[in-house]
Amino acid sequence: MSSKVFYSTMQNKGLQSPLSKITRLLNKCDPKSKYGSKQLVAVKTHFGEYGNTAFLKPVYLRPVIEKLKQLKCNPFLADTNTLYVGMRTNTVDHLHNAFLNGFNYSTFQIPVIIADGLRGENSLDIPVDGELLDHVKIASDIYNADAMVVVSHFKGHELTGIGGAVKNISMGCASRQGKLIMHSISKPVVHKEKCTSCGLCAANCAADAIVFGPKAEITEACTGCTRCVAVCPESAIGIDWNESSDNTQRKMAEYAKAIHDHFENKIVYLNFITDVAPTCDCFPANDTPVCPDLGFLASTDPVAIDKASFDLVAKHSPDGIDPFGKIYEEIDPIIQLKHAEKIGLGSTSYEIKMVK
Template sequence: MAVVYYASLDNKKLNSPLNKLKKLFKRLQPENIFEKGSLIAVKTHFGELGNTAFIRPIFLRPVIEILKNIKVKPFLTDTNTLYVGMRTNSVDHLHNAFLNGFNYSTLQVPVIIADGLRGENSISINIDGELLNEVKLASDIVHSDGMVCVSHFKGHEVSGFGGAIKNLSMGCASREGKLAMHSVTRPSVHTEKCTACGLCKDACASDAITISKYAEITEKCTGCARCIAVCPQGAIGINWDETAENTSLKMAEYAYGVSNALKGKILYINIAKEISPACDCYPGNDRPVCEDIGFFASTDPVAIDKACYDMVIKRLGYDPFNKIYDYIDPLIQLKHAEKLGLGCLDYELKVVK
């Protein structure tokens, strides 16, 4: 049985919630997990520009302070997105992060986009999954000496909800990996937008693009998705044709791959606050589906997500995620992750005041 530490937002007005986060993180004994001088990724989601539900940078400060005190070298990180937006490439992504408050002046640590300028820095890690035999991860995630995975617990339109498992999987995959989770076919060209400039052909790693009146992606395509990032017209799009169930299963297998790549040196914090109905990848957000609940910490990504999920249902008396997204069982990702050996659905909740 896993242990999940929990601190509510109930507080005396003179006691900062940040102190609760610090107590929670200390319970995980990071000094026993990370070696002095090691490079530790603090993986979070910087929020798409316009979204206001993402984790506020100030909540990362206690984590970073403790990491510095145990003499490791933390850095903030995220990966470029599969879709075209403000986080498609590292230049725009960093600008977006800084505008949302994730910058050196706020947190005194570097911000590194882990998969390269356009999401091309990818490393394949072999796994023994049911759907996948390898996962394609951001290179700077794989090269890190460990990770603190700080996740916003919220709803998600593909997996029902998103927490630590989603942050590990979609959040640590390269663009190629994200495509593998979301799609079973190669990207397609919107011919009405295409100007036949040839930038996609130049970027293609597999010589899979031909140019005539417009670009055409051939069967040589291996799904690296570089063409999506370089197209100045936004003419190359993703076919979101994988089932929600299979995407959830693949997310669990990608999370398993990340854990294996880092030899399990990952600590987890979930923040169940401003629990929005959809992903922070949207350039906006709806009202929360539940009141603010608090902070969770664990060494087990399955248990911490299950604890958050259970707490939301307990507060409301029903499952808001299944009510919104009735086509997917929100527990599919967790059950599969447990089956792979990534974590445990059974947990003991220890309250920290």
């Protein structure tokens, strides 16, 4: 069965604000039936790594927040700490990064919350009936929200081919330990040439899984919480990115289904096809866009909106074919969508409804 995907192009002959298009798209998803007075509504987005300029422009979030305020909700901007070491590894640096990129209280008059705690430790284990996973680890302050609007910058991705709504509610809503499960089949690793044996990793390890001999060593007692990655001042502990792209995508779909099912009908998805970089906004830089700015999409189906976004990018790329496939020849980005459809998250069959 086809899902409805509402689409508005960047064409603007009447010289109306593009922001009004976003409002109309959101209204097509019947927000009055999903968001109510005093509800804590997470506006899940990606704040962009410092140095990247392709991330979603903060101004595009304004109509979403204004609509939620009109419905007397209590919205907040939400993201989670990263698995890699960078400007978004812990909440203090992450908030500083977000504010520098324009995601701050003075811009929106709503709080900005890093949903998985100071160093990614605020996590809930949620059971799932997946093919690869029997539980997922979700950021507590995402899971405890009353509802959510998922605002995704559609783009390429070096591991999964594409990043859109499915990635935003899987990787983007997982705690650091959950991100490790999706990315790796092993525990963190110590780069001993960088280790100074300062002992901070062992002092912060809840499982007492780190010993010294004389450099840090991670034992079999490790639970994979990755707190050691966040606290190491020398970046001497890292991730073995050894999971296959196919399985990472399937795990993403199962994480996404857990979040989607949790919020039931209290979730709407918006994809923005602007500044479509070939790589993730987690990079501290970005390359030339692979297609022109195409506009905005809205749906209650995360699978359909990602498939529609993918097809639009392919159609409008310079040679009319999938530009991500040329960059990442060994990655099939549709695996995440096919698996998501298989487990009941949504449909790859969609009907575009144009909204002026």
